[in-house]
Amino acid sequence: MSYDMTQTNIFRGLAGMVLPLLLLLPLPAGAEVAQDAREPLTVKLTTTVNHDHLYIDAFYHGGTVSVRGESEPGTDLIIKISAAEGDVSLKRKGKVGGLLWMNVGDLHFSQVPGLYLLKSSKNIAEMMKPEEAERHVLGYDALGRHLVVEPAATESEKEEIVGQFIQFQEQHNLYAQQTGEIEFADENGKRIYRTVFAWPFQAKPGDYAVDVYEVKDGQVVAAAQSAVKVEQAGTVKYLAGLARNNGAIYGIFSIIVALVSGFGAGAIFRKQGGAH
Amino acid sequence: MYLYLPVALTSINALMPMGLGFAVGLLSGLFGVGGGFLMTPLLIMMGIPATVAAATDSNQIVAASTSGTYAHWKLGNVDFKMGLYLLAGSLLGGGLGVQLIKVLKAMGNADFVIQITYVVMLGGVGGYMFCESLAQLRKGKGEQADAPAPARDSGMKKFLASLPLQTEFSRSGVTHSSLIPLLLGAFVGVLAAIMGVGGGFLMVPVMVYMLRMPMHAVVGTSLFLVLFTCIEVTFLQAYTNHTVDFILAVLLLVGSVIGAQIGTIFGRKLKGDQLKILLAVIVLAVTVKIVFDLTLTPDLLLSQGGGH
Numbered sequence: 001m002s003y004d005m006t007q008t009n010i011f012r013g014l015a016g017m018v019l020p021l022l023l024l025l026p027l028p029a030g031a032e033v034a035q036d037a038r039e040p041l042t043v044k045l046t047t048t049v050n051h052d053h054l055y056i057d058a059f060y061h062g063g064t065v066s067v068r069g070e071s072e073p074g075t076d077l078i079i080k081i082s083a084a085e086g087d088v089s090l091k092r093k094g095k096v097g098g099l100l101w102m103n104v105g106d107l108h109f110s111q112v113p114g115l116y117l118l119k120s121s122k123n124i125a126e127m128m129k130p131e132e133a134e135r136h137v138l139g140y141d142a143l144g145r146h147l148v149v150e151p152a153a154t155e156s157e158k159e160e161i162v163g164q165f166i167q168f169q170e171q172h173n174l175y176a177q178q179t180g181e182i183e184f185a186d187e188n189g190k191r192i193y194r195t196v197f198a199w200p201f202q203a204k205p206g207d208y209a210v211d212v213y214e215v216k217d218g219q220v221v222a223a224a225q226s227a228v229k230v231e232q233a234g235t236v237k238y239l240a241g242l243a244r245n246n247g248a249i250y251g252i253f254s255i256i257v258a259l260v261s262g263f264g265a266g267a268i269f270r271k272q273g274g275a276h
Numbered sequence: 277m278y279l280y281l282p283v284a285l286t287s288i289n290a291l292m293p294m295g296l297g298f299a300v301g302l303l304s305g306l307f308g309v310g311g312g313f314l315m316t317p318l319l320i321m322m323g324i325p326a327t328v329a330a331a332t333d334s335n336q337i338v339a340a341s342t343s344g345t346y347a348h349w350k351l352g353n354v355d356f357k358m359g360l361y362l363l364a365g366s367l368l369g370g371g372l373g374v375q376l377i378k379v380l381k382a383m384g385n386a387d388f389v390i391q392i393t394y395v396v397m398l399g400g401v402g403g404y405m406f407c408e409s410l411a412q413l414r415k416g417k418g419e420q421a422d423a424p425a426p427a428r429d430s431g432m433k434k435f436l437a438s439l440p441l442q443t444e445f446s447r448s449g450v451t452h453s454s455l456i457p458l459l460l461g462a463f464v465g466v467l468a469a470i471m472g473v474g475g476g477f478l479m480v481p482v483m484v485y486m487l488r489m490p491m492h493a494v495v496g497t498s499l500f501l502v503l504f505t506c507i508e509v510t511f512l513q514a515y516t517n518h519t520v521d522f523i524l525a526v527l528l529l530v531g532s533v534i535g536a537q538i539g540t541i542f543g544r545k546l547k548g549d550q551l552k553i554l555l556a557v558i559v560l561a562v563t564v565k566i567v568f569d570l571t572l573t574p575d576l577l578l579s580q581g582g583g584h
Contacts, residue, residue, distance in 0.1 A: 058523075061278040061287045093577045096388060100570045103387045107578065161578075168578045172323075201280070201287040202323075232282070240282040243518050251514025254335050254522055255507055258529055262342025265533035270350065 062201035068194035083114035173200035283521035297531025305539020308498030309476030331513035339529035341503040347540035353496030355447035361457035369465020402559030409552035491548030
């Protein structure tokens, strides 16, 4: 994350708690905000996530995560759910001999969020300048410039590869960007926002950050953070652990089950069929 | 009903792998092939990562080929002696093939060689089997279709007969030098390792045309071989790559063990040449599909690694 605030770290420590979390984060030093004294913010941005702890059990098929909170009237909102950044390697296809499409090499992507779900109340390009979007990695354009690709010879080549990469992640339901999916309501004079994210079952176990940004006059004026934790449970947790930590036993067990089923089917059919 | 797969890290409708397992199990029982060349790409299409698809498929084949070997053994179709010679050869060949892949990867054109080998072998084997069994069906009208084809090249026959260690393989009704199945097994092993497949679709024509075994003995013996190869692959994948998904394997094998039994029953009702021509059609269809994949512009120029 681009904020270097101690609250963020404290917050991450709290991420494991089952209680819905609520956190108020004013901008650091409020430099830009303070200078723009025309309209000081009176209401602070808040955010709460329901279903913030997802358990992957044997019948898990994804879920929903709803985000709500209070925001300053007259501002736009961007809500981003993302995973910690990591590296990804993919094969790149190209034409060989002018005829055949084949893998022609590896592409290494770094600073890649494993999940990137974003909703904004308005088109991000209309809300702010590209530099401001890049500062907080808001939207596909900013994300594209944030990603590092190797090897990419030219800027235009990188752009093309990154576009393909985002499409690749979208196909696996790991990246999504939507405009206008945030609802606003007036409750007791407060402006309440709410939205629901479809949580993809492809998202791996781990901690996810929910960041809400309040935008006014082309600037991010406030931000709040919450979290979603995804964890394996029950049989899924047991089998995944065994596969990872006890490969030999897991392999032998899998083979024995296969052999027994094969013989079992043979024995059943022999009894039933009988006619040789 | 959706089930979550703990190693593939994805969720799947349980009926899909069960149905797929059944279909591929049928092919195993009918033709003596593992069916990896069909199963792995279909699993990838269902959203399973390529490495997990290949490893889990080999676990599933252990079940299907046990079921099939058992059914064929009851019918007297498994030549264990021939099977063990071929197995020894293919294990040696497999080791050699793995080294060859390393060399190719170091040279940087492994993918090209793998793809071309795949297309040429599938196309060649499928085309030859198709033409040959079509000619047999037309000529023989089926009366002696299951008998070994007469050796055409008598010079070759003399040379083969002059080799040492002549052994009778009574189940298959053939006599060969022990070196022949060892060498042919090694040949298939090398190719299978390069292509990253079990090699059943190569072993079947080798046994039919080079070892001159009757088709029904070929199917049973091939399944016996596939069983051992896949036990080895499953263990290595689980131990070194942690890519075997137990839940997915169980869903697949529930379908495939039943499919293999039913395939064996159907196989008994078909003649050897009818079986050959059906297998040839399937192999050719897969070849055509791969050729399309290679020549049509893909939607995305990125893909996951580790398909082989």
